[in-house]
Amino acid sequence: MQSSSKKFSERFIEGLLLISSSITSLTVVLIVLFLFKEGLGLFSHSAIEEGNVIAVNKNNQVSVLSGEQLKNIFDQKIVNWKELGGSNDSIILFRLEDISNYYSDEQIGENFEHLPECISKLNDSISGIISFFPDKYWTKDFKGKKIEFDPITMKEVFAGKEWFPTAHPAAQLGIAPLLLGTLWVSLGAILLALPLGLASAVYLSEIANKKVRSILKPLIELLAGIPSVVYGFFGLVVIVPLIQQLFNLPVGETGLAGSIILGIMALPTIITISEDAMNTTPRAMKEASLALGASKWQTIYKIVIPYSISGITAAAILGIGRAIGETMAVLMVTGNAAIIPHSLLEPVRTIPATIAAELGEAPAGGLHYKALFALGCILFVITLIINLIVEFISSRKKYQNS
Amino acid sequence: MIKLETINANVYYGASHALKNISMQLESNTVTALIGPSGCGKSTYLRLFNRMNDLIENIRIEGEILIDGKNIYQKGTNVDSLRKSTGMIFQKPNPFPKSIFENVAYGLRVNGINDAAFIQERVETSIQQVALWDEVKDKLKKSAFELSGGQQQRLCIARALAIQPSIILMDEPTSALDPISTSKIEELMYELKAKYTIVIVTHNMQQAARVSDKTAFFYLGELIEYSQTKELFTNPKIEKTQNYITGRFG
Numbered sequence: 203m204q205s206s207s208k209k210f211s212e213r214f215i216e217g218l219l220l221i222s223s224s225i226t227s228l229t230v231v232l233i234v235l236f237l238f239k240e241g242l243g244l245f246s247h248s249a250i251e252e253g254n255v256i257a258v259n260k261n262n263q264v265s266v267l268s269g270e271q272l273k274n275i276f277d278q279k280i281v282n283w284k285e286l287g288g289s290n291d292s293i294i295l296f297r298l299e300d301i302s303n304y305y306s307d308e309q310i311g312e313n314f315e316h317l318p319e320c321i322s323k324l325n326d327s328i329s330g331i332i333s334f335f336p337d338k339y340w341t342k343d344f345k346g347k348k349i350e351f352d353p354i355t356m357k358e359v360f361a362g363k364e365w366f367p368t369a370h371p372a373a374q375l376g377i378a379p380l381l382l383g384t385l386w387v388s389l390g391a392i393l394l395a396l397p398l399g400l401a402s403a404v405y406l407s408e409i410a411n412k413k414v415r416s417i418l419k420p421l422i423e424l425l426a427g428i429p430s431v432v433y434g435f436f437g438l439v440v441i442v443p444l445i446q447q448l449f450n451l452p453v454g455e456t457g458l459a460g461s462i463i464l465g466i467m468a469l470p471t472i473i474t475i476s477e478d479a480m481n482t483t484p485r486a487m488k489e490a491s492l493a494l495g496a497s498k499w500q501t502i503y504k505i506v507i508p509y510s511i512s513g514i515t516a517a518a519i520l521g522i523g524r525a526i527g528e529t530m531a532v533l534m535v536t537g538n539a540a541i542i543p544h545s546l547l548e549p550v551r552t553i554p555a556t557i558a559a560e561l562g563e564a565p566a567g568g569l570h571y572k573a574l575f576a577l578g579c580i581l582f583v584i585t586l587i588i589n590l591i592v593e594f595i596s597s598r599k600k601y602q603n604s
Numbered sequence: 605m606i607k608l609e610t611i612n613a614n615v616y617y618g619a620s621h622a623l624k625n626i627s628m629q630l631e632s633n634t635v636t637a638l639i640g641p642s643g644c645g646k647s648t649y650l651r652l653f654n655r656m657n658d659l660i661e662n663i664r665i666e667g668e669i670l671i672d673g674k675n676i677y678q679k680g681t682n683v684d685s686l687r688k689s690t691g692m693i694f695q696k697p698n699p700f701p702k703s704i705f706e707n708v709a710y711g712l713r714v715n716g717i718n719d720a721a722f723i724q725e726r727v728e729t730s731i732q733q734v735a736l737w738d739e740v741k742d743k744l745k746k747s748a749f750e751l752s753g754g755q756q757q758r759l760c761i762a763r764a765l766a767i768q769p770s771i772i773l774m775d776e777p778t779s780a781l782d783p784i785s786t787s788k789i790e791e792l793m794y795e796l797k798a799k800y801t802i803v804i805v806t807h808n809m810q811q812a813a814r815v816s817d818k819t820a821f822f823y824l825g826e827l828i829e830y831s832q833t834k835e836l837f838t839n840p841k842i843e844k845t846q847n848y849i850t851g852r853f854g
């Protein structure tokens with residue numbers, strides 16, 4: 203009796219464990235699916251703002267434009283149709299508010315009842331016109347040609363140099379500045395944190411005596427537990443002004459400030475993981491080196507570091523991973539300018555910071571919203587790759603030991 | 605000729621007294637075996653001669669430890685060059701995670717030798733000395749981990765020989781090896797003794813009897829008996845020794 207009831211309770215617990223692990227896995231899968239569904243939705247959109255129309259004179263040879271071309275037209279960087287493969291005719295911009303330049307209030311009508319007709323006439327009479335107006339003013343007998351837009355392409359997104367998701371009439375969704383910003387800041391962080399972290403790890407693992415280690419190690423682990431806002435705050439009040447003064451810059455909010463903060467935040471990961479790796483160096487191997495007359499330093503850089511190199515690499519990559527995904531602290535200190543950075547002394551904007559800063563103002567389901575989800579997908583892919591690399595390196599390590 | 609000597613050597617690990625007043629003289633070009641039950645201090649004693657014990661926290665070493673009549677614990681002793689003159693072989697083969705060639709070259713490189721031709725030649729003769737050359741000459745660039753345990757241990761001996769020490773300290777060098785590898789290493793010791801002073805710690809009575817000229821029996825940190833190997837094994841003066849070598853304890 204007792205044994206059967208015990209069996210039942212064991213089964214019950216096993217069942218619970220199974221259920222909870224399935225729920226966890228399912229949740230992860232659902233989140234990823236959701237992320238990609240929303241993110242990939244971006245590529246079925248066109249760049250033009252929803253509910254609007256772009257029209258030209260019906261004799262115009264141009265009938266398809268890209269989002270970037272449209273933006274350049276309205277920014278007056280493209281001023282002649284021949285630049286777009288049309289005839290030699292200068293481009294005349296027409297936005298709805300320009301209507302008063304052509305027609306009087308009476309002609310338009312008190313309730314704008316003649317507005318569609320007026321727009322139609324304008325498109326008919328001005329050969330170089332390009333007009334941008336809400337599609338409710340588009341009528342069946344419109345005497346002009348509607349410009350078609352291809353959906354947003356991968357190339358526009360990945361190679362686009364401008365991130366301006368709220369631009370009129372065409373949103374600019376080039377993520378190159380954000381991607382580069384993220385990579386620059388993370389790279390800077392790792393360049394700062396790796397030497398320092400490695401030095402600390404060597405000190406902790408090979409030089410410090412037990413007492414010092416027992417004080418330092420918990421302290422370093424504590425560093426990992428500080429909320430990232432606190433790091434951001436510290437960066438904002440200490441590092442940002444320091445950089446501004448040191449390099450004599452107009453603003454101190456730069457990629458460098460982000461790199462420093464992220465570097466500090468990546469330190470605990472780098473130190474603890476590479477120290478653990480160094481600690482696995484067999485004592486006999488170190489003793490063999492010393493017994494051959496090698497000094498302590500020679501033993502460290504010729505034996506300990508090569509032996510634990512895969513652990514050290516994993517530490518560095520995980521450190522980068524931590525830096526790439528970090529949001530709050532970076533948002534606070536990097537200045538968030540979405541321009542392609544040429545040095546670390548310019549403001550930069552990272553992917554996570556962009557998502558955090560813009561999601562609140564992007565209407566759900568809209569182009570901007572989907573673009574932010576696409577950014578999330580990219581971030582997910584980057585961190586996934588990082589995790590796979592770490593996995594690969596540490597599995598190779600296991601193989602080497604056995 | 606006396607190569608190694610300790611006079612009233614005492615070693616403490618914190619409060620525990622691991623070696624008690626050991627006074628002993630070891631002759632050059634002989635093999636001296638250290639035997640005794642586990643924990644009696646054999647390794648501790650062996651490691652006095654290349655100051656390997658220095659690495660341990662809270663260790664205290666008293667008395668005089670002499671090599672060629674010079675106290676190696678004197679202030680101003682260069683520990684790195686002292687270790688260069690003593691080769692050490694450990695219980696388990698412990699090659700470096702490097703190629704076979706680089707394992708043997710390691711001791712030369714860390715001692716500042718860069719002459720490639722010289723290193724090449726020294727590596728080759730060292731590997732030949734341990735009768736490993738024919739087995740590895742075609743794969744010197746391969747990782748040392750690809751060798752068998754016995755080959756690895758001979759490689760470790762070659763590695764120690766490459767820096768041309770005058771003393772070889774062996775701490776249970778064959779305890780992880782098969783009988784054939786063991787007998788190869790025992791033969792090797794016999795040959796090496798012409799040029800080196802060898803001290804070997806072993807738990808294997810037959811091995812001690814086979815390879816050593818003199819044997820020291822340690823018990824609970826004390827040196828109980830030290831004499832010619834033949835004498836100690838056939839006619840021990842002290843009952844504890846008798847009991848140990850006949851397997852009645854330990």
Ligand SMILES: Nc1ncnc2c1ncn2[C@@H]1O[C@H](COP(=O)(O)OP(=O)(O)OP(=O)(O)O)[C@@H](O)[C@H]1O
Nearest residue numbers: 617620622640641642643644645646647648649660
């Ligand atoms: N690093 C250390 N810290 C503290 N005590 C130690 C340390 N190394 C050895 N001891 C102690 O010193 C004594 C002698 O140890 P030692 O290693 O010299 O014995 P051994 O004769 O070599 O034993 P075995 O045959 O098992 O290798 C033992 O009681 C051991 O517990």
Ligand SMILES: [Mg+2]
Nearest residue numbers: 646647648775
């Ligand atoms: Mg021992």
